[in-house]
Amino acid sequence: xxxxxxxxxxxxxxxxxxxxxxxxxxxxxxxxxxxxxxxxxxxxxxxxxxxxxxxxxxxxxxxxxxxxxxxxxxxxxxxxxxxxxxxxxxxxxxxxxxxxxxxxxxxxxxxxxxxxxxxxxxxxxxxxxxxxxxxxxxxxxxxxxxxxxxxxxxxxxxxxxxxxxxxxxxxxxxxxxxxxxxxxxxxxxxxxxxxxxxxxxxxxxxxxxxxxxxxxxxxxxxxxxxxxxxxxxxxxxxxxxxxxxxxxxxxxxxxxxxxxxxxxxxxxxxxxxxxxxxxxxxxxxxxxxxxxxxxxxxxxxxxxxxxxxxxxxxxxxxxxxxxxxxxxxxxxxxxxxxxxxxxxxxxxxxxxxxxxxxxxxxxxxxxxxxxxxxxxxxxxxxxxxxxxxxxxxxxxxxxxxxxxxxxxxxxxxxxxxxxxxxxxxxxxxxxxxxxxxxxxxxxxxxxxxxxxxxxxxxxxxxxxxxxxxxxxxxxxxxxxxxxxxxxxxxxxxxxxxxxxxxxxxxxxxxxxxxxxxxxxxxxxxxxxxxxxxxxxxxxxxxxxxxxxxxxxxxxxxxxxxxxxxxxxxxxxxxxxxxxxxxxxxxxxxxxxxxxxxxxxxxx
Amino acid sequence: xxxxxxxxxxxxxxxxxxxxxxxxxxxxxxxxxxxxxxxxxxxxxxxxxxxxxxxxxxxxxxxxxxxxxxxxxxxxxxxxxxxxxxxxxxxxxxxxxxxxxxxxxxxxxxxxxxxxxxxxxxxxxxxxxxxxxxxxxxxxxxxxxxxxxxxxxxxxxx
Ligand SMILES: Nc1nc2c(ncn2[C@@H]2O[C@H](COP(=O)(O)OP(=O)(O)OP(=O)(O)O)[C@@H](O)[C@H]2O)c(=O)[nH]1
Ligand SMILES: [Mg+2]
Numbered sequence: 098x099x100x101x102x103x104x105x106x107x108x109x110x111x112x113x114x115x116x117x118x119x120x121x122x123x124x125x126x127x128x129x130x131x132x133x134x135x136x137x138x139x140x141x142x143x144x145x146x147x148x149x150x151x152x153x154x155x156x157x158x159x160x161x162x163x164x165x166x167x168x169x170x171x172x173x174x175x176x177x178x179x180x181x182x183x184x185x186x187x188x189x190x191x192x193x194x195x196x197x198x199x200x201x202x203x204x205x206x207x208x209x210x211x212x213x214x215x216x217x218x219x220x221x222x223x224x225x226x227x228x229x230x231x232x233x234x235x236x237x238x239x240x241x242x243x244x245x246x247x248x249x250x251x252x253x254x255x256x257x258x259x260x261x262x263x264x265x266x267x268x269x270x271x272x273x274x275x276x277x278x279x280x281x282x283x284x285x286x287x288x289x290x291x292x293x294x295x296x297x298x299x300x301x302x303x304x305x306x307x308x309x310x311x312x313x314x315x316x317x318x319x320x321x322x323x324x325x326x327x328x329x330x331x332x333x334x335x336x337x338x339x340x341x342x343x344x345x346x347x348x349x350x351x352x353x354x355x356x357x358x359x360x361x362x363x364x365x366x367x368x369x370x371x372x373x374x375x376x377x378x379x380x381x382x383x384x385x386x387x388x389x390x391x392x393x394x395x396x397x398x399x400x401x402x403x404x405x406x407x408x409x410x411x412x413x414x415x416x417x418x419x420x421x422x423x424x425x426x427x428x429x430x431x432x433x434x435x436x437x438x439x440x441x442x443x444x445x446x447x448x449x450x451x452x453x454x455x456x457x458x459x460x461x462x463x464x465x466x467x468x469x470x471x472x473x474x475x476x477x478x479x480x481x482x483x484x485x486x487x488x489x490x491x492x493x494x495x496x497x498x499x500x501x502x503x504x505x506x507x508x509x510x511x512x513x514x515x516x517x518x519x520x521x522x523x524x525x526x527x528x529x530x531x532x533x534x535x536x537x538x539x540x541x542x543x544x545x546x547x548x549x550x551x552x553x554x555x556x557x558x559x560x561x562x563x564x565x566x567x568x569x570x571x572x573x574x575x576x577x578x579x580x581x582x583x584x585x586x587x588x589x590x591x592x593x594x595x596x597x598x599x600x601x602x603x604x605x606x607x608x609x610x611x612x613x614x615x616x617x618x619x620x621x622x623x624x625x626x627x628x629x630x631x632x633x634x635x636x637x638x639x640x641x642x643x644x645x646x647x648x649x650x651x652x653x654x655x656x657x658x659x660x661x662x663x664x665x666x667x668x669x670x671x672x673x674x675x676x677x678x679x680x681x682x683x684x685x686x687x688x689x690x691x692x693x694x695x696x697x698x699x700x
Numbered sequence: 701x702x703x704x705x706x707x708x709x710x711x712x713x714x715x716x717x718x719x720x721x722x723x724x725x726x727x728x729x730x731x732x733x734x735x736x737x738x739x740x741x742x743x744x745x746x747x748x749x750x751x752x753x754x755x756x757x758x759x760x761x762x763x764x765x766x767x768x769x770x771x772x773x774x775x776x777x778x779x780x781x782x783x784x785x786x787x788x789x790x791x792x793x794x795x796x797x798x799x800x801x802x803x804x805x806x807x808x809x810x811x812x813x814x815x816x817x818x819x820x821x822x823x824x825x826x827x828x829x830x831x832x833x834x835x836x837x838x839x840x841x842x843x844x845x846x847x848x849x850x851x852x853x854x855x856x857x858x
Binding site: 248250251252253254267269270272273274277278280281283347348350351352 | 701702703704705737738740741742750752754767768770771772773
């Protein structure tokens with residue numbers, strides 16, 4: 098039965114059974130199954146990736162362990178391969194790092210005093226962010242110049258954006274070259290999964306951003322940021338999703354306006370003058386700060402300048418001060434302190450600032466100081482001292498006493514004097530006794546004679562006259578005044594006027610009368626020595642007894658008698674005046690005591 | 701315009717670079733400067749085709765060239781008419797990468813100007829026919845057949 102059934106089965110379902118058998122065989126035979134699946138695997142994978150691009154990453158994972166093993170086993174080979182490549186790579190990277198650093202430094206220096214830099218300094222001050230960081234953030238600039246979307250497989254260009262003119266090479270060649278380099282690096286330089294991600298092309302930078310099917314290569318000038326790099330990673334993923342079809346179809350390559358527009362969006366540029374949002378912020382704080390800074394700065398500069406000028410002026414003045422050698426000038430709290438060598442004779446009165454002198458004593462050989470020193474030693478204001486190049490000349494008129502001469506000799510021995518010429522003259526001019534007598538007559542009545550060193554005075558005069566004379570002549574010698582007679586005018590006048598002379602006789606004078614007249618004449622003569630114009634007045638008087646005419650005539654006679662006698666005794670008539678007290682009536686009384694001649698001295 | 705990746709394949713010093721230079725720049729140099737890695741040149745063949753030519757360094761080393769061949773649209777095999785060994789190298793490459801046989805290709809038998817030095821046997825030509833249907837007796841020095849060879853390849857591709 099079962100046989101029949103089997104036969105029937107075989108009859109009816111032989112074809113299907115064979116197929117099932119074949120399928121079973123396929124399932125059980127791993128090799129066969131693999132061969133079969135492998136036929137569709139590619140297609141299936143493409144489908145999966147199309148639905149979910151992230152699958153690619155999982156799918157294309159490489160077993161890193163095998164690479165590690167290989168490297169461990171063949172260290173030498175790897176080293177040999179890497180050495181010639183690593184050296185130049187390291188060198189280049191170091192060079193470029195240095196280049197960038199130096200350009201940063203240059204820029205920082207350039208910006209050092211610009212308005213922008215001040216603004217940043219203000220910002221750094223305000224926010225506490227280090228200045229260098231702010232400079233870095235604000236100065237990095239870049240320009241994405243070229244974008245290549247390159248097929249991973251062939252290295253052919255899928256789409257390009259950017260200025261073709263600025264490309265040195267054909268863009269297709271460029272794409273192929275980049276791919277070739279990438280292949281080369283992948284094969285020979287890097288470890289598992291790693292590939293070339295950046296390269297330098299002249300002064301441009303090339304970034305290679307890997308994608309599933311296509312890589313994006315970006316040519317950038319300047320210093321791009323990490324953020325830009327992230328932008329490109331994102332963009333690569335987006336393009337793979339949005340343009341999956343275009344990337345896959347070779348026929349659409351290099352001829353896809355939509356893709357080109359998409360790539361052109363990535364031609365980003367960042368310049369220093371970019372930050373528009375900052376402009377909106379008020380700059381008042383900054384300007385105020387700048388203004389204050391500027392004011393402070395100008396004040397500081399001005400006061401420094403003034404201080405400097407003052408310092409300079411005082412230094413000059415001190416340096417020009419004779420007898421002072423300036424070594425240091427300090428300014429402390431409104432006071433200048435000058436230290437140096439100071440001659441005791443130094444005069445600082447000409448300084449127009451208050452300067453405290455801290456001087457160490459020394460002997461200055463300055464001409465001006467030598468002059469002062471000599472003047473001080475001579476102590477003779479009439480000597481004019483001149484000093485030039487340590488040669489001293491004395492001029493002027495001075496009484497050259499012995500003391501003065503000694504001092505001049507001493508002065509000539511002072512240090513620093515190479516020669517002393519004394520041109521000073523004697524003053525007053527030295528007088529001899531003879532020349533003195535000639536120009537200064539001795540007062541009347543006095544006689545003066547010089548014998549050897551003694552001046553002998555004689556004669557009569559007033560005490561005052563004698564004193565004056567002695568004073569004047571004592572310099573010529575010792576005074577001998579033993580022979581002088583001293584009188585006084587009053588005494589003399591009294592001697593003359595004291596007694597009226599009783600005189601009766603009209604024709605002759607008796608002895609007593611002549612004696613009296615001799616005395617009067619002598620006295621009056623003495624008086625005349627002092628008072629040359631003095632006059633002696635003779636007044637005759639009678640008792641007026643008898644006829645007045647006779648009385649008056651007699652008076653006249655008596656007067657004449659006296660006058661003649663005085664004249665005879667050497668008194669000039671011009672020094673004599675006469676006067677008669679005339680009688681008008683006869684008194685009738687005889688009185689001899691009233692018959693007299695009176696003597697008076699008038700001017 | 702469609703770009704095509706064309707790879708020059710052949711033993712070192714057979715004249716790969718010289719042939720490309722002759723075709724692209726119409727220039728030839730006696731001096732031998734071996735290619736390192738790969739050199740890329742492009743040439744517009746006609747209004748719709750542009751060749752991106754990968755001039756790959758001599759194939760004497762094992763397999764290093766393989767990544768460069770990835771995605772190639774066409775192959776130019778090059779042998780030296782004066783150096784039979786260069787043909788042997790091609791055979792080895794094909795043994796390694798048999799898929800190359802399926803690509804459109806031409807073969808340049810180069811240095812034909814060195815008439816006296818040519819060492820050639822008919823069996824060599826047979827070997828070449830196994831590689832490709834099209835071969836050209838070329839000289840990079842004189843330019844003989846070089847352009848014809850490239851143009852023929854571009855026809856194969858369109
Ligand atoms: N006479 C002659 N010399 C040629 C010709 N083609 C190339 N040469 C010379 O052969 C030498 C090698 O040429 P290349 O073109 O550099 O050879 P290659 O195949 O590129 O070599 P690799 O880059 O090392 O793989 C050079 O000295 C060329 O001048 C030719 O047609 N005739
Ligand atoms: Mg070459």
